Amino acid sequence: MLKKFMQMDLPVSRKMKYSILKRVRSHDKGAFEIDFTYCGVQIPINMFDGTQRSIYLYDGDEKFMLNFLRDYYAMLPKGGVFLDIGANSGNHAIWMSQYADKVYAFEPQKRLHERLRNILRENSEVGNIEVCPFALGEENKTDYIYHISKYSGSSSIVRKPDTNVPREEISIRQGDEAIRELNPESIAAVKIDVEGYEHFVLKGIGETLEKYRPLVIFEHAEENKASYGSFEGMRELFPEGYEFYQFDRRGAYRYHNCRRGFYTVVDFDFDLPVRAVATGGNANIIACPAGTEMPKKNFTPWSFEIRK
Structure with missing residues (x-):
């Protein structure tokens, strides 16, 4: 009955429904899954997993980045492949299947890549996503990923508690x-979100970046600074001619709201504390080949925000 309540079309917000769910069912009882339609695709949502819950609440996690990628692909003369490195629950992969010619979703966690494959089997219309059940790095090897919390997005190879x-x-x-x-015939964009392993991924795809020169979005935190050593150390992971920007998630102008899918892109400053431009201590850096046109901001006001 509770599952039906969460899935019903009622005159209350999804946020309100989730608030009620928290009051009547404890996280300690484990996963609570409902069925949800995301980008026209039927997927299971675990309401007690942060990334999946954001898909339910906001029609996509990191909506600012999703809309940026949508707008970037709209500016390209032709589509191109999208690499989702650290695909997790398929948030970016499913969204980008609407715009990219082909999506490769790299996800080493068994329960997550099996979940993605089940979604694709049950939604035959999404035929341009291929799940790759492994991580990318500098060399072929096996390693351990640590499930630090119940939130699947925090699992990490390098963060050993x-x-x-x-x-x-x-x-x-x-x-x-x-x-x-x-x-792939072409690669237009790459997203890397691997909880501190970004340095190793970038080292491992140097030839790919040189050949295809895609736009790259990668997560950045204070711990990443230590792995790069300096801005020059980070820049050396990219071919010549790349420029660096970042999403400003503070609210660079009055109505900025990343959950509504708004974004502003500003110049990247390696020395600036990450928390100065990002919520939660994680920023997202954009590496773009010089001369490549890309969107810089997106904002559509609600009716009550329009002033005449």
């Missing part, structure tokens, strides 16, 4: 080698 937490053995493929096997 002091206390005992569940861990999972995963496969890591050398990035350029794995992408050569896929043999």
Whole structure:
């Protein structure tokens, strides 16, 4: 009955329904899954997983980035492939299947890549997503990913907690080698969200970036600074001629709201504290080949925000 309530079309907001759910069912009882339609695709949503819950509440997690990618692909003369490195629940992959010619979703966690494959089997109309059940890095090897919390988006290869937490053995493929096997005709954009492993992914796909020169969005936190050492250390992971920007999630203008899908793009400053431009301590850097046109902001006011 509670599941039906969450799925029914009622004159109350989804946020209100989730608020009621929290009061009547504890997180400690485990996953609570409902069926949801996202980008025309029927998917299961675990309401107690942060990324999946955002899909339910806001029609997409990191909506500012989704809309940026949508707008970027609209500016391209032709589509191109999208690489989703760290696909997690399929938030970006499913969204980008509407705009990219082909989407490769790299996700090493078994329960997540099996979930994605089940979604694709049950939604045959989404035929341009291919799930790759491994991580990308510098070399071919196996390693462990640590499930630090119940939130699947926090699982990490490099963040090894002091206390005992569940861990999972995963496969890591050398990035350029794995992408050569896929043999994409073109790659327009790459998204990398791998909880501190970004440095190793970028090292592993150097030839790919040189060949295709895609736009790259990658997560950035204070711990990433230590792995790069300096801005020059980060820049060296990219071919010559790349410029660096970032999303300003503070509210660079009055009505900015990332959950509504608004974004502003500003110049990247390596020395600026990450929390100065990002919520939650994680920023998103945009590496773009010089001379490539890309969107810089998106804002559509509600009716009550229009002033005559």
